[in-house]
Amino acid sequence: MATTTASAVESVPIFSGGEWTEVSSNRAGDVFNPSTGRVIGRVPFCSAKQTSEVVEAAAKALPAWSETPVVERARLMFRFRALLEQHFEELAALVTREHGKTLAEARAEVNRGIEVVEYACGIPSLIAGDILPNIAADVDAEAVRHPVGVCVGITPYNFPFMVPLWMYPIAITCGNTFVLKPSEKVPLSSVRVGELLEEAGVPDGVFNVVHGDRECVDALLDHPKVAAISFVGSTAVAKYIYERGTAAGKRVQSAGGAKNHLIIMPDAEMDQTVKALAASAYGCAGQRCMAGSVAVAVGKAGDAVVEGLVDVASRMRVGPSDGNENIDMGPVIRAEHRDRVANYLDIAQEDGATVALDGRREFDSDGFLIGPSVVDRVRTTMRVWKEEIFGPVLSVVRASDLDEALAVGERCEYGNGAAIFTRSGYAARQFKRHFNAGMIGINVGVPAPMAWFPFTGWNRSFFGDLHIQGNESIQFYTRQKVTLTRWPKSDDSHLDPVWREDRK
Numbered sequence: 001m002a003t004t005t006a007s008a009v010e011s012v013p014i015f016s017g018g019e020w021t022e023v024s025s026n027r028a029g030d031v032f033n034p035s036t037g038r039v040i041g042r043v044p045f046c047s048a049k050q051t052s053e054v055v056e057a058a059a060k061a062l063p064a065w066s067e068t069p070v071v072e073r074a075r076l077m078f079r080f081r082a083l084l085e086q087h088f089e090e091l092a093a094l095v096t097r098e099h100g101k102t103l104a105e106a107r108a109e110v111n112r113g114i115e116v117v118e119y120a121c122g123i124p125s126l127i128a129g130d131i132l133p134n135i136a137a138d139v140d141a142e143a144v145r146h147p148v149g150v151c152v153g154i155t156p157y158n159f160p161f162m163v164p165l166w167m168y169p170i171a172i173t174c175g176n177t178f179v180l181k182p183s184e185k186v187p188l189s190s191v192r193v194g195e196l197l198e199e200a201g202v203p204d205g206v207f208n209v210v211h212g213d214r215e216c217v218d219a220l221l222d223h224p225k226v227a228a229i230s231f232v233g234s235t236a237v238a239k240y241i242y243e244r245g246t247a248a249g250k251r252v253q254s255a256g257g258a259k260n261h262l263i264i265m266p267d268a269e270m271d272q273t274v275k276a277l278a279a280s281a282y283g284c285a286g287q288r289c290m291a292g293s294v295a296v297a298v299g300k301a302g303d304a305v306v307e308g309l310v311d312v313a314s315r316m317r318v319g320p321s322d323g324n325e326n327i328d329m330g331p332v333i334r335a336e337h338r339d340r341v342a343n344y345l346d347i348a349q350e351d352g353a354t355v356a357l358d359g360r361r362e363f364d365s366d367g368f369l370i371g372p373s374v375v376d377r378v379r380t381t382m383r384v385w386k387e388e389i390f391g392p393v394l395s396v397v398r399a400s401d402l403d404e405a406l407a408v409g410e411r412c413e414y415g416n417g418a419a420i421f422t423r424s425g426y427a428a429r430q431f432k433r434h435f436n437a438g439m440i441g442i443n444v445g446v447p448a449p450m451a452w453f454p455f456t457g458w459n460r461s462f463f464g465d466l467h468i469q470g471n472e473s474i475q476f477y478t479r480q481k482v483t484l485t486r487w488p489k490s491d492d493s494h495l496d497p498v499w500r501e502d503r504k
């Protein structure tokens with residue numbers, strides 16, 4: 001179980017070329033425990049020069065690592081996985097401490113992250129090439145996968161453990177070296193997991209951690225020795241990363257924000273559906289890119305959904321999560337973010353929506369707490385429908401039929417996840433085929449793909465071609481080389497003369 005030491009303010013180190021170092025930097029940021037509101041760490045904002053040195057360390061390690069047999073690289077992942085399992089509770093407590101999600105949610109996150117390491121353990125099979133013998137007369141063709149080089153990961157605050165693991169286990173096992181720039185709001189989990197990867201035996205410079213804000217990110221985007229960039233974060237930054245990274249000639253996969261719609265048909269099993277809606281909207285205090293943000297209630301489902309949601313949400317136990325398992329929802333990441341989320345309730349009312357449940361209240365804690373809210377009678381012209389709130393606010397749009405519900409999705413600029421709750425196979429099939437989003441749930445409120453499948457955001461939820469995780473990540477972190485081979489029969493000049501005699 002997590003403990004909070006009031007006086008302990010950690011100085012967060014970088015990891016470069018196999019060395020953990022506390023860098024001195026003109027600029028730094030505070031790391032908070034959102035449950036208490038106290039500062040628990042100081043994270044340096046590395047300069048462009050400091051960042052460049054970390055990339056150089058990764059570049060130096062590349063030739064030897066890319067020549068290391070893939071089965072040995074995979075064995076590193078088996079050892080890493082064992083250590084992650086061994087430290088499971090410690091890691092979950094750390095996620096709760098720096099992020100604020102409940103321990104149950106943190107454990108789920110750690111499980112999802114470990115699954116990516118399990119996927120990476122299978123890379124020797126997944127990375128194998130293709131051969132077509134005799135593609136032309138006496139010519140054999142083969143395609144094999146090579147690493148791309150130094151890869152970079154830039155990650156958001158909402159999954160301090162899992163999102164970095166979406167990237168580097170796969171990149172490294174494919175033979176690349178890696179520089180991780182975790183969110184400056186939650187850098188502690190990445191440091192601890194890096195220590196475990198070091199304990200598992202990762203060679204110096206194969207995995208590195210640098211900290212910072214835009215100056216550090218720009219240095220990574222522009223560095224000539226960086227070959228590929230994986231980004232997860234908000235849409236505005238995702239677009240910027242994609243444009244600047246690709247302009248510098250790098251391959252980029254860049255996942256952005258979301259506004260996920262949950263459609264409730266009148267035939268849905270209402271008790272289970274309302275529980276699933278609440279779990280989707282209020283889990284991790286609404287700070288998930290796959291969180292349900294808009295419930296589209298069709299026909300008579302409208303009143304039942306709103307009444308059920310208000311009932312379930314008003315009974316949720318909201319409080320500090322660090323060291324306390326008896327809560328259903330923890331704080332949001334920062335005081336300013338809580339105030340931003342709260343402000344959306346005023347905006348909704350000004351725009352003509354009805355706040356059916358208002359999560360704003362006094363809490364007996366200095367943590368960044370806000371309760372769950374339900375906003376009814378939302379229209380697609382309103383800011384609460386258009387903008388990503390990223391907090392525990394569920395908007396309800398009323399639609400008269402499935403076609404109208406599908407049209408709501410068509411107007412949404414994002415396209416991460418969407419779910420339908422129904423007993424009708426026809427409605428489910430229409431929704432699956434026609435809803436304008438890349439990850440679909442049918443009676444599943446958070447249809448987040450697990451490690452074996454790509455995270456297929458659409459529209460302004462993703463910039464790039466190859467998504468993170470699954471088979472697309474193997475393609476992203478490798479480049480193919482195709483070889484055509486012909487061995488003429490007459491060519492025996494390389495043979496020893498004795499053997500040439502034998503062949504006559």
Ligand code: NAD
Binds near residue numbers: 212288
């Ligand atoms: P963010 O965009 O503010 O930050 C993400 C990363 O970008 C951080 O490492 C940060 O240091 C860096 N960054 C921030 N501003 C920058 C700038 N101007 N220039 C260069 N780098 C910058 O996102 P966040 O608030 O940490 O995370 C929440 C967002 O992430 C939400 O929008 C959420 O939907 C999204 N998200 C998306 C997915 C997905 O798979 N699509 C998954 C998780 C989170």
